[in-house]
Amino acid sequence: MADTTQASLQPSFSEGVQPLHGYKLILATFALGLGSFMNILDISIANVSLPTIAGDFAVTPAQGTWVITSYAVSEAIMLPLTGWLSSRFGEIRQFVIATLLFALASAMCGLAVSFPMLLISRVLQGIVGASMIPLSQALIIKSFPPEKRGMALGIWAMTTIVAPIMGPIIGGWLTDNYSWRWVFYINIPFAILCAYLVFWLFKGRDNVRVKKPIDKVGLLLLAVGIGCLQIMLDKGNELDWFSSSVIVAIALTSFIALVSFVLWELGEEHPVVNLRLFQLKNFRIASICLFFGSFAFYIFVVIGPLWMQTQLGYTAFTAGLVMASTGLLAIVAGPFFGSQLPKLGARRVATLGFTCFAIGAIFSSITTSDVNYHYLQHTRIIMGLGVAGFFVPMTAISLSQLRPDQMAAGSGLTNFLRNLGGSTGTAIGITVWQNEAIRNHAIITESLSTNNLALTNMQDQLTNAGISLEGQLQLLDLMVSSQAYVLSTNHLLTLAGLMMLSLIPVVWFAKPPFGAGGGGH
Numbered sequence: 001m002a003d004t005t006q007a008s009l010q011p012s013f014s015e016g017v018q019p020l021h022g023y024k025l026i027l028a029t030f031a032l033g034l035g036s037f038m039n040i041l042d043i044s045i046a047n048v049s050l051p052t053i054a055g056d057f058a059v060t061p062a063q064g065t066w067v068i069t070s071y072a073v074s075e076a077i078m079l080p081l082t083g084w085l086s087s088r089f090g091e092i093r094q095f096v097i098a099t100l101l102f103a104l105a106s107a108m109c110g111l112a113v114s115f116p117m118l119l120i121s122r123v124l125q126g127i128v129g130a131s132m133i134p135l136s137q138a139l140i141i142k143s144f145p146p147e148k149r150g151m152a153l154g155i156w157a158m159t160t161i162v163a164p165i166m167g168p169i170i171g172g173w174l175t176d177n178y179s180w181r182w183v184f185y186i187n188i189p190f191a192i193l194c195a196y197l198v199f200w201l202f203k204g205r206d207n208v209r210v211k212k213p214i215d216k217v218g219l220l221l222l223a224v225g226i227g228c229l230q231i232m233l234d235k236g237n238e239l240d241w242f243s244s245s246v247i248v249a250i251a252l253t254s255f256i257a258l259v260s261f262v263l264w265e266l267g268e269e270h271p272v273v274n275l276r277l278f279q280l281k282n283f284r285i286a287s288i289c290l291f292f293g294s295f296a297f298y299i300f301v302v303i304g305p306l307w308m309q310t311q312l313g314y315t316a317f318t319a320g321l322v323m324a325s326t327g328l329l330a331i332v333a334g335p336f337f338g339s340q341l342p343k344l345g346a347r348r349v350a351t352l353g354f355t356c357f358a359i360g361a362i363f364s365s366i367t368t369s370d371v372n373y374h375y376l377q378h379t380r381i382i383m384g385l386g387v388a389g390f391f392v393p394m395t396a397i398s399l400s401q402l403r404p405d406q407m408a409a410g411s412g413l414t415n416f417l418r419n420l421g422g423s424t425g426t427a428i429g430i431t432v433w434q435n436e437a438i439r440n441h442a443i444i445t446e447s448l449s450t451n452n453l454a455l456t457n458m459q460d461q462l463t464n465a466g467i468s469l470e471g472q473l474q475l476l477d478l479m480v481s482s483q484a485y486v487l488s489t490n491h492l493l494t495l496a497g498l499m500m501l502s503l504i505p506v507v508w509f510a511k512p513p514f515g516a517g518g519g520g521h
Helices: 001-007 022-044 047-056 066-089 091-111 115-129 133-142 146-177 188-203 215-237 244-266 275-280 281-311 317-345 344-366 373-399 404-447 452-462 470-502
Strands: none
Touching: 001 317, 022 066, 022 091, 022 115, 022 146, 022 188, 022 317, 047 066, 047 146, 066 091, 066 215, 066 404, 091 115, 091 133, 091 188, 091 404, 115 317, 115 344, 133 146, 133 404, 146 317, 146 344, 146 373, 146 470, 188 404, 215 404, 215 452, 275 281, 275 344, 275 404, 281 317, 281 344, 281 470, 317 344, 344 373, 344 404, 373 404
């Protein structure tokens, strides 16, 4: 089985282009990993700066969230277009130009003199930066010799794991110590370095460009459908979901546009997005796992810090340090799992990853309101092993049946589904977290009565301490709210773990060999 696995790796270089070696391979890995890390980082790095940005431009906090939404919408629209763009302009050229334009857009964000200018710059960031993620994945795999391509997947997956966790830490530190504008300025030197290295290292290695007619109808339907879907996910909780006529109108528009898009693309001779890739069993299974796995992962990434900051009194930076523990083990585990995929098998590594994620989530879900900092860190370390064991084999399986000319398109689609799963998990997770906390608050309050001995003793102690009845009621309400949010947080993290466990039988339907280095099991 190992022989068939390695043989299936060869087509990536059927054009006669050989993989990189020596210091050039190291530099290419660094440059492409940096490009992916930088782009994913920009999704979360601005989150903690929103209150400062809103204050500087004198807009409401709700308006300030468009800094995130504008980037997410434009990136979501462009991700599925990666395959079409790279076939038309070339993978290397597309990556280099996108990276340089990303640096320009970052400079425009930092120099923004008005809120509309900032939003326009963020839209540009999302448009040009979207292709950097899937192209970095495709190119980093093609840079490595076939026998080491699993390690390439591990290195690339590491950037996708660490970036969303490090974003709030870096963003909070820059905002507190310098200015929110440095959240964007920091991209500029790294983007220029990344573009230069890729241009130099991959010179003469670009794919043959194919100029196909532009599918204007498909492009329009894609932009409307995905744009409305992303806006609905970002603004749904704020506008109380389907009780809002605006959200209902956006949801209907998205549904009609996306259904029309699928029907149109399946009948189009030159589709802007190759939906026929979903006919490939491994690609389809990996896409399902990436969507739902990212859904669970982002519940963990978003709800944990939110609970720590609102209920435990942690600063954004301290909560970020707790979450950074997830990345500690992932940094080591990602490349290790990647290098061992041919021996261990992609499905076995995925099973280990799903299981470790579930264990970490369940241990994280048995906390109380007086949980200590170190316990939270340790549970996140276990989670890091699980996340690395999830993303690495899923990437290998998703690419295993793709031809070289389909790799960029496939990477674009799977990264779009990963982002969509994260956006959906974030939106639904926050809504459920808040609503369940309200329900828990009501249930706990109803259980309190004058016959409750513990409550009576506490009231006596507070009265003896000179605290007024009004103060006692306020303190009691705070305690009830704290417990309500603990229960809500624990419930969501448990569900995230169970969701990961439910994907174990799904991944075993994938058919080896897994040609991107995933082994034969």
